[in-house]
Structure formats: C-alpha cells, structure tokens
Amino acid sequence: MKVIRRAVQAGLVMGMIGTAAFAQNLGDAKKAIDAEKYQQAKTILKKLIATQPASGENYFYLGNVYLKTEYVDSAKATFTKGVSASNEYPLNYVGLGAVDLHANNAASAKTNFDKALSLAKKKDYTPYLYIGKAYTNNPKPNYAAAIENLEKAKSINEKDAEIFLALGDAYNGDKKNSEAYSAYRTAFDMDKNLLRAKIELGKTLIRSKAYNEATNEFNAVLATNPDYAPAYRELAEAYYLWAKDNNYEVAKIKEALKYYGKYMDLTDRSIESRMRYADFLILAREYSALEQEAQEMAKIDKANPRIYRYLGYSAFENGHFAESVTALKEFMAKSEKVIGQDYYYLGRAQLQLGDTSAVSTLAKAIATDSSYAEPLSELAKTQFTEKKYGLAARLYELAITYPQSKTLVYDNFYLGMAHYFDYAGKDAATQKASRDILVKADSAFSFVIQKSPTTPDSYLYRARVNRLLDDDQNSKGLMVPFYEKFIEIVSAKPEAVADSRNKRNLAEAYNNLGAFYIRSNQSKAKDYFNKTIQLDPTNTYAPEALKSLGN
Structure with a gap:
C-alpha cells in the first residue's frame, strides 16, 4: 500500500510539474504580440483572464491586441472590463484613452490619461510610456504629445529599451529620421533581444533606398531568431520596393512573395496576418491572389470591414465590376475608415457598369483626398472618346478641382469641348434650356487661353x-x-x-x-x-x- 501511495503521490507531483511547464504566462503573450502572432496572443490572454480575473494587466494587453488589429469596439469593452476588475490599475485607463483617440475625442482621452497618471505610483513610468504610444499609434497621430510623454517616461527610468523603441516610432512618424535612428540604435544596444528595434533600423535604410544593407539587417535578425516573423515581412517589403525602383523587376517580386509566404506560415495565418498579406498583394499588384485570399478571409470573418475592401479592390482589378461595387458598398457600410482610394475604386467600378452615380462617388474620393482629381483626367477622356460628352464634362469638372494637376490646361480644353459637343447633341428645345452649358464651355476655353495664349x-x-x-x-x-x-x-x-x-x-x-x-x-x-x-x-x-x- 505504501508503494502504491508513493507512486500516486509521485504521479501527482509529476502532473503538477507538467502543468506548470506547459502553462503560458503574460511574458509568452508579449512575445506572441511582438512576433505578430495575434491569434496566439489573444488565446493566451483570454486564458489568463479566465484564471486571473482580478488582474488588470491581462485585460490591458488583450485590449491592446484588439487595438492593433483594429477591433476598436472589442478593445474598449476589454479595457472597461479591466477597470472593473482592478480599478486601481492605471493602464486600462490609458487603453480607454487610446480608444478615445481612435474616435477623435482628444478631450475624453486626456481625462482617461490623467486618471491613469493619478493612479500611478511615483516610480511607475509605464503610464507615460503607453500614453506616448497611444498618441503615436492612432489614425490622427500627435507626435509632439507622444514625444513629450515618452520623455517623461525616460526621466523616470532611462534604462528601459522599450521607451527608446517608442521614441523611435514617434520620431519616425514625425519624419525626424536621424532622431529615430538614434533612438532605435539605443534601444537595440540596451537590449539585444529587442529584435523590433533592429527591424526598425533596417527600415530606416529602406527609406534611404539602401536595399542591400536593409536586407542584411533583416537577415541578421533571422540569424538570431529564424522564426521571427516580422523580419520575413520586412524582407518581403524591401524586395518589393527594390523591384518597384527597377520597373517592377519580376525576380525581386517573386522573392518578395516568397518571404511574405514565410511570414504567413509563421504567424499562423490568422485574420490579422492575412490582412497584412492582402495589403502587400495590393502593392505587388497580385490581384488574382488577393481576390482568392479575400474570399478565404470572408469565410472566416464576415464582420471585419477590411476584408470587403480587399474583395472590392481585387474584383475591380480582375474585371468583376458588379462584385466590386457590392463589396465596396458593404465595406463602407461597416467601416468608419473610408479613404479616398475606396471611393476611387467604387466610382470606377460604377462607371464600368454605366452607373452615373459614379460621379458623386468620385467627388467623395477627391473630397477625401484631393490628389485623386488628377487621375480622373484619364477616366474623363475615356468617356469623351466614347462620345458620352455630358458624363465626360462632369468628370473633367472634378479633375480641374486639383490646381496642382499637371494636366490642368489639357483638362480645361477637353472640358470645354465636352460641354460644346454635349450641347450640340441636344434637340432644339433642350438646347434652349441648356445655354449654361455653353457658358461653362466658354469659361473653360478662356482658362486655356490665359495659360496657353x-x-x-x-x-x-x-x-x-x-x-x-x-x-x-x-x-x-x-x-x-x-x-x-x-x-x-x-x-x-x-x-x-x-x-x-x-x-x-x-x-x-x-x-x-x-x-x-x-x-x-x-x-x-x-x-x-x-x-x-x-x-x-x-x-x-x-x-x-x-x-x-x-x-
């Protein structure tokens, strides 16, 4: 009996040792976040919350994962739960402030940030660190505020490499390249395990078009940790830019896609890594692969609006215009982050389908980003060539709203002709009521004469x-x-x-x-x-x- 009892006890001890060996902690979650294995990080953090429901820290890191992956509502809910679980833990208030910044509510963000600072202990610099990151990593960054808070964090603890990494990000966003490089270099010198600092150093070389040197930096990271996924992504993007500077050299594009495939394999093909891959496929003009990838993502997550953006872009580029319109309208209904390019794709798809509401859609593209006025010149010329003079005129009217356009004189000339031929093609009764078209034509030709007499x-x-x-x-x-x-x-x-x-x-x-x-x-x-x-x-x-x- 004693022998049996000892054996049972030994088994229990070994069972506890095995459980401890396989238990994952917050450090594992942080490593997963750094390696962009966001699904893995969420799984770890949700388990930690289940077993440690009173620990505010777990909620904070889970909320940050949601913010990184653009699930802002989920982030807000998680930070709120964190405050309820531990209302003396300051960082969940920082998280709520970051959510406020995403909602363009700076006043509410400051209230939450001030609350976090009021709860922090005298030597606790982390609220300043994460407030700085929040100002850097939001749709409308405030780099001055970010740097101010990060400098305060540094004044409390100048030995944390994360502070210098965050400073590098803020300086980089503010286009202060030498300051950014210095901060990244300091971060990596302080902590050789902080591989993202090394990655950022390589990215600064890319901005100088030193592609060979940049890829050497990324390969040096992989020599240290061959499973560090972000290094493969940066290699892919370096080769893409290298190819672009060489008229989209096919060999380098293939290298880029190979490295991105490796990145995907190492990040467990989560929705988040798939979306990064989709962004890259847009850059690489691999629209067939993009459409296929977007369709796969839609099977997994029908709620994420970015998936519909990818579907819309790829469907347009592959000639599926009706599907493009449907997907982009779905995206716009779900997303608060509609950019000029989204309207530009939708407007062109509508034009292909003969939908004249394309003009109002393209007007929204220009209102969102005025640089989209210039490429409208080609769209207008296509309609003019097809003798759709009224539609061509409406498009040229949009094109000339961009005063820096290189084709401004040309566009005004064709605008005048489009109005003239549009008027000429109407019956006598309609012409009588449409003389304003001639006035517009005269104004356009007058502009051309002023610029090219x-x-x-x-x-x-x-x-x-x-x-x-x-x-x-x-x-x-x-x-x-x-x-x-x-x-x-x-x-x-x-x-x-x-x-x-x-x-x-x-x-x-x-x-x-x-x-x-x-x-x-x-x-x-x-x-x-x-x-x-x-x-x-x-x-x-x-x-x-x-x-x-x-x-």
Whole structure:
C-alpha cells in the first residue's frame, strides 16, 4: 500500500510539474504580440483572464491586441472590463484613452490619461510610456504629445529599451529620421533581444533606398531568431520596393512573395496576418491572389470591414465590376475608415457598369483626398472618346478641382469641348434650356487661353461657342475676336496653313466673319469670302454669299 501511495503521490507531483511547464504566462503573450502572432496572443490572454480575473494587466494587453488589429469596439469593452476588475490599475485607463483617440475625442482621452497618471505610483513610468504610444499609434497621430510623454517616461527610468523603441516610432512618424535612428540604435544596444528595434533600423535604410544593407539587417535578425516573423515581412517589403525602383523587376517580386509566404506560415495565418498579406498583394499588384485570399478571409470573418475592401479592390482589378461595387458598398457600410482610394475604386467600378452615380462617388474620393482629381483626367477622356460628352464634362469638372494637376490646361480644353459637343447633341428645345452649358464651355476655353495664349484650337472652339451664345437675329459679334485670333495664329506659320484640317477651320472662320460683316461692312465681308475661295476653291458657301452681294 505504501508503494502504491508513493507512486500516486509521485504521479501527482509529476502532473503538477507538467502543468506548470506547459502553462503560458503574460511574458509568452508579449512575445506572441511582438512576433505578430495575434491569434496566439489573444488565446493566451483570454486564458489568463479566465484564471486571473482580478488582474488588470491581462485585460490591458488583450485590449491592446484588439487595438492593433483594429477591433476598436472589442478593445474598449476589454479595457472597461479591466477597470472593473482592478480599478486601481492605471493602464486600462490609458487603453480607454487610446480608444478615445481612435474616435477623435482628444478631450475624453486626456481625462482617461490623467486618471491613469493619478493612479500611478511615483516610480511607475509605464503610464507615460503607453500614453506616448497611444498618441503615436492612432489614425490622427500627435507626435509632439507622444514625444513629450515618452520623455517623461525616460526621466523616470532611462534604462528601459522599450521607451527608446517608442521614441523611435514617434520620431519616425514625425519624419525626424536621424532622431529615430538614434533612438532605435539605443534601444537595440540596451537590449539585444529587442529584435523590433533592429527591424526598425533596417527600415530606416529602406527609406534611404539602401536595399542591400536593409536586407542584411533583416537577415541578421533571422540569424538570431529564424522564426521571427516580422523580419520575413520586412524582407518581403524591401524586395518589393527594390523591384518597384527597377520597373517592377519580376525576380525581386517573386522573392518578395516568397518571404511574405514565410511570414504567413509563421504567424499562423490568422485574420490579422492575412490582412497584412492582402495589403502587400495590393502593392505587388497580385490581384488574382488577393481576390482568392479575400474570399478565404470572408469565410472566416464576415464582420471585419477590411476584408470587403480587399474583395472590392481585387474584383475591380480582375474585371468583376458588379462584385466590386457590392463589396465596396458593404465595406463602407461597416467601416468608419473610408479613404479616398475606396471611393476611387467604387466610382470606377460604377462607371464600368454605366452607373452615373459614379460621379458623386468620385467627388467623395477627391473630397477625401484631393490628389485623386488628377487621375480622373484619364477616366474623363475615356468617356469623351466614347462620345458620352455630358458624363465626360462632369468628370473633367472634378479633375480641374486639383490646381496642382499637371494636366490642368489639357483638362480645361477637353472640358470645354465636352460641354460644346454635349450641347450640340441636344434637340432644339433642350438646347434652349441648356445655354449654361455653353457658358461653362466658354469659361473653360478662356482658362486655356490665359495659360496657353498661342494654342489656336482654344480660340476656334471659343469662337464656335460664342457663335451659339450670340443672338442670330441681332448678332453682337461675340465670335469675331476669337475667329480673328485663330486666323492670326495659324496664318503666322505657312506650314500650319498647308495642313488640311487648318484649311477647313480657316475657311470656317472666314465664312463666319464674312457672314457677320454682310450687314455692317460689305467690303470686309467680300474680302473674307474671297479669302475662303483662295484657300479652298471647292468651297460652295463663299461663292453663293458673294453672289448675294452682287459679285
């Protein structure tokens, strides 16, 4: 019996040792977060919360994982539970402040940050550290506030490498590259296990286009820890940028995709790592792979709005325009982070489907990000070429809202022509009610003349527009100065006069000027008609007009 009892006791002891050996703690969760194994980190932290429900720290780190992965509502709920579980633990108030910053509520964020600081012990620098991180890592960063808080953390404890890593991030965001590099270097010198500091040093080299040196840095990290997933991601992105600088060199793109595949394998293909991969596939223009990846993600998580963004982008690029519209509308209904590119993709998909609401969608793209006005020039030109002049004009009107556009003069010229042809294509009754279109056309051509006063066609079209704007029964000669200027510019170059198109347009100008002067100056009228005949003996209008004048 004693032998059996001892054996049972030994078994119990071994069982407890085995349980302890396999139990995961907060340190394991932190390592998983650093390695971007977010699903693994969530699992560990949820188990810790279940076994240690009064520990505020576990809630804080779980809430931070949710923030990193853009589940802001889940983050807020977790931080709130953390406050309830341990209302004297300061960092969950920092977490709630970070959520406030995501909601663009700076006043509420400060209230929560102040509460956290009031609870912190004298030597506790962590609230300042995480307040600094919160100001850096939100949709509208405040780098000055981040640096201010991180410097306060450093003044309390200047031996924590995490503070210098966070300072590097803040300086980097604020485009202070030398300060960022120094902070990252200090962080890594202080703690050689802080691999992300080494990664960030490599990324600073990428910004200098020192791709070979950057990849050496990332490979040095992998020599230390071959399973450190972020190093593979940075290798992938380095090779992508390297390829881009070499006209998307295929070999380097393949290297980039290979390394991203390794990153995916090491991060357990969670939704979070899949979304990072999807972002990369957009950059690499691998839209077939993106669509497939997005469809797989949608099977796993139908709530995350970014998945619908990926579906929308990839469907458009693969020619599935109806599916693109559906996905992007779903994304916009679910997300509070709609960017100009989202509207730009949706608008183009709607254009492909003949949906004229595309114009209002593209207007939203420009309102969100004015740089999207410039690429609208090509969209407008496509509609113009297809003789959809009204739609082309609406798109050109959007394109010219970007004053820095390199195609501004060109766009105004085509805007004027689109309005002119749109008017010309309407029936008489509609034309009567649409003369404002001609005014818009005249304004566009006027702009072109101001910017490019020697372009003959702008005068020609402005003359045509003003002929239509004038009163046929009591003409004021609105067209006259523009036809005259057109003649002056073209006639100054013999080779231009010899051009068959210019000959036709000169004949048009002479005939219209002749017709105008019939009532007021017949001698001048005859002169213009004779010029027409001299230029084009086959012209039929000028001889008939001369006959009516007694010649």
